[in-house]
Amino acid sequence: MIVDCAIYHDGHRTEGPEDFSDALDTARAAGGFVWIGLHEPSEKEFEHVTDEFGLHPLAVEDALKAHQRPKLEVYDDSLFVVLKPVIYEPHSDTVSTGEIMVFVGDSFVVTVRHGEGGGLAAVRQRLEQEPETLGQGPTSVLYAISDSVVDHYLDVATELQTDLEELEAEVFSPDGGGSRHTASRIYNFKRQITEFRRATGPLALPMSRLAGTGAGSTFGTGVPFVEDRARPFFRDVSDHLTRVNESVENLDRLVSDILSAHLAQISVQQNDDMRKISAWAAMAAIPTMLAGVYGMNFDHMPELHWVWSYPAVITVMAVMEVLLYRLFKRRGWL
Template identity: 80%
Template sequence: MIVDCAIYRDGQRAEGHEDLSDALADARAAGGFVWIGLHRPSEAEFDRVAQEFGLHPLAVEDALKAHQRPKLETYEDSLFLVLKPVVYEPRSDTVSSGEVMIFLGDSFVVTVRHGEGAPLQAVRHRLEREPDLLAEGPTAVLYAIADATVDHYLEVAAELQNDLEELETEVFLPEGGGSRHTASRIYAYKRQVLEFRRATGPLTLPLNRLADPGPFGTVPFVDDKARPFFRDVHDHVTRVNESVEALDRLVSDILSAHLAQMTVRQNDDMRKISGWAAMAAVPTMITGIYGMNFAHMPELHWEWSYPALIVLMAVLEVLLYRLFKRRGWL
C-alpha cells in the first residue's frame, strides 16, 4: 500500500497527485522530486508504480520478494539500494531485521518497506524540518535513510553489549558456571549477533561505493557533493561491524569459559563421588571378609573382636576423610 506521496520543491512539501504520472510531471516541471513510500505492496500496486517510474524488472522482483542482502545496483533509469534496519526487543532480548528498498531517479524516490524496523516516517519528518537539506534533492533522501539506519545500528550494538555484560557476569559468578540454562542463553545470544551481522556486514561495500566510487566509476543519480556525507555513514557502519566482530569473539570466549567451568565442575563432582565411594569400600571390604563362612577364623572366638572391628573401621574412615579433605576431594 502507498503510505505517503508528496512532491518537494526547494525543500518544501506539496501533496502529491493521485495520478503518479501527474505527480512526476509536476515535480520535474518545478525542478523538484516526488517521494513515494510503500509498505509491503502487492504485485498489482507495485506494477503500477514500476510502470510510471520505469523501474527495472529485476529490481522490482527483488523489492516484491524481499529477503535481500544489503546491496547497491545501478540501472539505466534508476539506482537501487537495499538496507536492512534492525530492531532490538528488550523483553525477549532478540534482534529482528526488516528491509528498505530505495529506488532513486533524477526526480523521484520510491521507498519500499518490509517489516517494522524501518525509520522512514521519522526520516521524512526530519527532512521536512530541514528544508536546506531536503532542497538537495533525491540524494538527500538516500543519505538520510542510510544515516538513520546506521545510527540505529549503533544503538542496537550498545544494547547487545549491555546484554553480553550481564551474561558474562552470570557465567563468572563466584559459584561458577551460572545456571543450567546459561549455555542455551549463550547460543541464543550468538544467533542474535549473527542476525545483526547479516544486516551490517554486506552494507560496507555499497556505502563505500557511494562515498568513493573508485574503479566502479561515478554512481548515477547521486550528487558528487554528497560523498563526504556518505563517507561519514561508511565510517559509522565500519565501527558497527568492528563492534559486532568484538561481540562475536567475546561470546565465543564466554561459551568456551562456560564449557570449561562445566567440565571442571563435573570433574570436581566425580572426585567427590570417588572419595565417598572409597570411604564406603573400606567397611564393605572388612564386613565382606567376615561374612565368609570359613571354619578357621580365629577372631570369631575372641570376646573383643566385634568392638575391635567397629573401632578399626571408624579409625580408617576418619583417616580417609581427613586425607581426602586435605587434598580437596571432599
C-alpha cells in the same frame, strides 16, 4: 499501499497530486523531485509505479519478494539500494530485521518498506526540517535513510553490549555458571548477533561505493544518481557502519569466549563432582572390605573367636574412615 507522496522543490515540500502518475512530470517541470513511500505493495499495485518510473524488472522483483541482502545495484535509469533496519526487543532478547528498498532516479525516489520496523515518517519529517540538505535532491533522501538505519545499528549494538555484560556476570557468578539454562541463553544470544551481522556486514560495500571509497566504485565518475558533493555524507555513514561491524565482531568473539568459559566451568564442576563421588566410594570400600572378609563364614579365620574381635574391627573401620576423610579433605576432594 502508498504511505506518503510529495514533491520537493528547493528543499521544501509541496503536496503531490492525487494521481501519482502525474507526480514525476510535475516534479520535473518544477525542477524538483518526487518521493513516494510504499509499504508492502502487491505485484498489481506496484505495477503502476513500475510503469510510471521505468523501474528495472529485476529490481522490482527484489522489491516485491523482499528477503534480500543489503546491496547496491546500478541500472540505466535508477539506482537500487536494499537496507535492513534492525529492531531489538530487550524483553525477549531477540533481534528482528525489516527491509527498505530505495529506488533513486534523476527526479524521483521510491521507497518500499517490508516489516514493522524501519518506518520512514521520522526520516521524512527530519529532512523536511532541513531544507539545505533536502535541496540536494534525491541523493539527500538516500543519505537520510541510510544514516537513520546505521545510527539505529549503533543503538542496538549498545543494547546488545549491555545484555552481554549481564550474561557475562551471570556466567561467572558463584551459582550462575552451572545453570542448565545458561548455555541455551548464550547460544540464543549468539543467534541474535548472527542475525544482526546479516544486516550490517553486507552493507559495508554499498556504503563504500556511495562514499566513493570502495573497490566497486568508479573513481572520477562516482555512482550514478549520487552527486559528488554527497560523498562526505556517505563517508560519515560508512564510518559509523564500520564502528558497528567492529562492535558486532567483538560481541561475537566475546560470546564465543563466554560459551567456552561456561563449558569449561561445567567440566571443572563435573570433575569436582567425580572426585567427591570417588572419595566417598573409597571411604565406603574400607568397611565393605572388612565386613566382606569376616562375612565369609570360614571356621579358621584370625581372631574369629576372640571376644574383642567385633569392637576391634569396628575401631579399625572408624580409624581408616577418619584417616581417608582427612586425606581427601586436605586435597580438596571433599
